[in-house]
Amino acid sequence: MSELTGASWIQARAVRGRGRPFWAINPATGSKLEPCYRSATYGDVDRAARAAAEAFPALVLSPAEVRARLLERIAEHLEASAPRIIARADQETALGRGRLEQELRRTTGQLRLFAEVLRAGWWRDVRLDRADPDRKPTPKPELRSFRLGMGPVAVFGAANFPLAFSVAGGDTASALAAGCPVLLKAHPAHPGTSELAAQAILRALDELKLPAGSFALLFDAGFSVGRALVRHPAVRAVAFTGSRQGGMALWRLAAQRPDPIPVFAEMGSLNPVLVLPGALRERAEAIAEGLYASFTLGAGQFCTRPGLVLLPRLPEAERFRRRLRALLEQSQPGCLLTERIHAGYQQGLARLQEAGLQPFWRPSPPRSESPWPADPTVWEAPLAMFWQRAELHEEVFGPTTVLLWYEEPEELSLFVAHLEGQLALCLQAANPDQELARRLIEEALHRAGRIVWNGFPTGVEVGYSTVHGGPFPATTDSRFTSVGARAIERFLRPVALQNVPTELLPAALTEQRGPHLLDGKWQPC
Ligand code: NAP
Numbered sequence: 259m260s261e262l263t264g265a266s267w268i269q270a271r272a273v274r275g276r277g278r279p280f281w282a283i284n285p286a287t288g289s290k291l292e293p294c295y296r297s298a299t300y301g302d303v304d305r306a307a308r309a310a311a312e313a314f315p316a317l318v319l320s321p322a323e324v325r326a327r328l329l330e331r332i333a334e335h336l337e338a339s340a341p342r343i344i345a346r347a348d349q350e351t352a353l354g355r356g357r358l359e360q361e362l363r364r365t366t367g368q369l370r371l372f373a374e375v376l377r378a379g380w381w382r383d384v385r386l387d388r389a390d391p392d393r394k395p396t397p398k399p400e401l402r403s404f405r406l407g408m409g410p411v412a413v414f415g416a417a418n419f420p421l422a423f424s425v426a427g428g429d430t431a432s433a434l435a436a437g438c439p440v441l442l443k444a445h446p447a448h449p450g451t452s453e454l455a456a457q458a459i460l461r462a463l464d465e466l467k468l469p470a471g472s473f474a475l476l477f478d479a480g481f482s483v484g485r486a487l488v489r490h491p492a493v494r495a496v497a498f499t500g501s502r503q504g505g506m507a508l509w510r511l512a513a514q515r516p517d518p519i520p521v522f523a524e525m526g527s528l529n530p531v532l533v534l535p536g537a538l539r540e541r542a543e544a545i546a547e548g549l550y551a552s553f554t555l556g557a558g559q560f561c562t563r564p565g566l567v568l569l570p571r572l573p574e575a576e577r578f579r580r581r582l583r584a585l586l587e588q589s590q591p592g593c594l595l596t597e598r599i600h601a602g603y604q605q606g607l608a609r610l611q612e613a614g615l616q617p618f619w620r621p622s623p624p625r626s627e628s629p630w631p632a633d634p635t636v637w638e639a640p641l642a643m644f645w646q647r648a649e650l651h652e653e654v655f656g657p658t659t660v661l662l663w664y665e666e667p668e669e670l671s672l673f674v675a676h677l678e679g680q681l682a683l684c685l686q687a688a689n690p691d692q693e694l695a696r697r698l699i700e701e702a703l704h705r706a707g708r709i710v711w712n713g714f715p716t717g718v719e720v721g722y723s724t725v726h727g728g729p730f731p732a733t734t735d736s737r738f739t740s741v742g743a744r745a746i747e748r749f750l751r752p753v754a755l756q757n758v759p760t761e762l763l764p765a766a767l768t769e770q771r772g773p774h775l776l777d778g779k780w781q782p783c
Pocket residue numbers: 414415416417418443444445446478479480481482484485499500501502503504505507508524525526527560561562596598599602603653654655
């Protein structure tokens with residue numbers, strides 16, 4: 259099971275779709291990559307979803323230790339196939355081996371993080387309110403509650419992270435950890451990478467003797483499979499990373515079901531960087547360097563790319579401008595992942611130009627062989643324009659950013675107050691900026707999922723405290739994160755048992771002696 263078959267995988271069997279054929283395209287050269295993949299049919303979706311529903315009771319009530327081992331085995335299989343996976347992912351994305359090796363480490367790290375979460379037990383959120391039969395006027399019943407996986411999850415692989423936000427990425431790891439089978443709609447930009455990762459998951463499921471229906475991989479070159487998954491009665495939740503258009507279309511579809519289900523869509527944002535006066539005076543060149551590295555990383559194809567940079571009009575700004583220009587002059591030609599992302603980037607640049615922004619740096623005609631070239635482009639305007647032009651509120655996915663110049667620091671508070679929900683907001687500050695920074699942080703708490711101090715928004719650290727979420731439109735549900743240990747909470751629901759004897763409960767629910775809440779008081783163990 260390590261050849262590319264061009265087939266979807268349902269119940270551990272390769273199923274050759276009968277839908278539209280498509281090939282992966284190498285973004286660096288435009289060449290077609292074999293094999294040919296075919297879109298799954300509605301019948302395939304139905305079979306995979308029914309198998310997931312059948313697998314769910316066994317998976318959700320399997321011991322946490324078994325699922326922890328499952329996640330670790332997936333990580334080990336990915337590592338064993340690393341040379342093959344990296345080579346194929348590089349052909350399908352042109353992201354470069356270094357970046358992809360790093361992404362694979364993040365992917366296996368995420369899988370192991372959820373294994374650790376499972377063993378720690380806090381994710382169950384066990385609570386016990388003891389009975390008091392003598393309470394007047396009515397006796398108090400015993401109430402016990404815990405969290406339980408909610409059922410099969412449809413996961414949409416993202417174009418820009420072929421490993422960490424794709425088949426064996428954080429959504430899959432957190433859903434399997436919660437005991438939820440995964441129906442994975444692969445992104446058509448990297449089908450071969452998707453198939454190799456799926457084979458690692460299926461191998462691990464087999465080794466752990468867990469139901470084969472716990473995972474399925476479905477291909478499509480259009481929207482039919484994704485829409486069918488979101489509508490399928492067996493599917494209980496959806497996880498998505500991509501465009502606002504796509505996320506909202508799926509959210510609406512899920513809300514229109516006879517039994518609406520949650521859609522956890524992460525749809526990207528502008529991730530503004532606010533440079534305070536003291537910081538610009540102190541380190542104008544270093545800020546230019548950090549900004550350049552951040553907005554050009556991965557050809558700007560990160561939902562955390564800094565799209566707006568607010569700078570004070572001070573004499574020191576000239577140092578910033580000179581350094582940024584020097585870096586842009588030396589930039590290497592880049593390329594984007596897909597035709598759709600390239601078209602979106604071109605339209606986004608045209609929008610910014612029509613809005614009246616001045617080009618700070620526009621590249622000379624592309625020098626690459628790629629069908630989807632993209633070199634860094636930087637715009638500038640007075641901050642006042644942010645309130646006048648709606649175009650400045652929209653994400654442009656690719657290597658571009660907008661410098662917005664402000665006259666007075668008070669303008670920054672107004673800016674934060676008018677921001678839509680963001681994944682991240684960064685402050686570049688120095689000692690003299692402390693008071694202003696304190697006010698801005700207080701305001702930003704209500705606008706962003708993550709506030710970064712003297713850093714840039716790209717490079718998300720994955721851990722127990724990670725928040726990769728934020729108020730709408732960064733995501734469809736600001737209460738959750740799609741990255742880090744807390745991501746498991748998306749797929750759990752609380753259940754309470756009143757006066758039910760412990761011995762009648764499934765063993766998996768009582769097996770772990772983790773931290774819990776006893777009569778409202780925290781018990782560490
Ligand atoms: P996308 O267009 O949102 O697509 C993501 C996935 O959702 C794909 O599998 C796509 O299917 C599916 N999909 C999209 N719209 C759908 C709909 N209406 N109904 C059913 N399925 C739908 O994202 P993309 O292809 O990765 O990139 C396009 C744009 O998304 C970029 O230009 C960028 O603006 C944004 N983006 C954002 C992030 C982020 O991190 N937030 C990441 C990547 C991209 P098919 O591909 O099979 O058509």
